[in-house]
Amino acid sequence: MQSKRLLARGLVLLFLAIPTGGAGAADAPPYYEGKTLRIIVSSGAGGGTDAAARLVSRFISRYIPGNPKVIVQNMPGGGGTIANNYFASEAKPDGLTIMQDSSSGIANFVRGGPTIKYDPRRFRVIGGIARPGSLLMIRKEARARISDPAAKPAVVGDTDGIRSWVAMTVWGAEYLGWNLRWVYGYPGSRELQLAMRQGEIDLWATQNAKLVKDLQREGIVDVLVAEENKRREDFPAVPTFVEVLGAKKPGGLAWQAYMAWAGAPELDKFLVAPDGTPDHLVALLRDAFNKLMKDPEVDREGDKFFGDGWKPHSAEKIESVIREHIAIPKEAKEFITKMRQKYGLPVGGKKS
Secondary structure, eight states, X not given: OHHHHHHHHHHHHHHHHSOOHHHHHXXXXXXXXXXXXXXXXXXXXXXXXXXXXXXXXXXXXXXXXXXXXXXXXXXXXXXGHHHHHHXXXXXXXXXXXEEEEEHHHHHHHHHOOTTOOOOGGGSEEEEEEEOSOOEEEEXXXXXXXXXXXXXXXXXXXXXXXXXXXXXXXXXXXXXXXXOXXXXXXXXXXXXHHHHHHHXXXXXXXXXXXXXXXXXXXXXXXXXXXXXXXXXXXXXXXXXXXXHHHGGXXXXXXXXXXXXXXXXXXXXXXXXXXXXXXXXXXXXXXXXHHHHHTTOHHHHHHHHHHHOTTOEEXXXXXXXXXXXXXXXXXXXXXXXXXXXXXXXXOOOOOOXX
């Protein structure tokens, strides 16, 4: 009997002396503790992509174990190409550098050309924000000119000539006879808003309700059309582009090409991690993004910049939309290229 008691006591002592893997893991500090998370923004300061990054940067640390410091670095140029190229070749897959990208990064990839050194399908999506569709504004004194072919063409201003909303102006010229001329190369939304104020350009579109309402309050612009297939909740009197097209809306390949250029409404602003980022860090960042998007304070702040109706989308949804958008039919791509050539917009080149 005594020998059995001694054996049992020995087993208990042995069990208590063996350290468990779980206890060791629990004692380890969180990966992000004392570290800095850098968010690269694929545009200049002041636009929608920058606003999305600033919104995330203010709150995401709350939901990442270890509460890292978060910094934002703008990397404008080439409609997002410079930032995407840098991100693909230089960003370490250690979960400490992520990028706030936009649909322009996808459009540039689809358009192709020797400057494109990245493949957005290789990035690890963390989550996305989709604002209501763009609102195409026109300076009040230019409104009559767009339907008068004998008048001086109204000038459309843009950063790179390939943004999704530009499709409305091109299809408007082709199927509604809008009398337009395009000027692109502006650094960002701030400069385009100033160009509208100064009369340097006559048409410009943005999803940012605040920028639109500022110009409306100043009596400078009317809102011509909304990009989405249904009216925006915050601009219910503004017709959609499909409504404006009416019976002149084209079908077949022409409309397929338009939809390919205009893009899916879910594809707007999205966060990505570099290719090769470990699954457990991607999962942690996705979880933090999903939680912050449920934060009431984030919801209120988002309304200030994006207007009512903006929505978060999961990483899985954005990854699916990106793949679908890139896989548009060859014929639709060729139709888009022809339209860009016809109206003097950039067409890209052979993909390197």
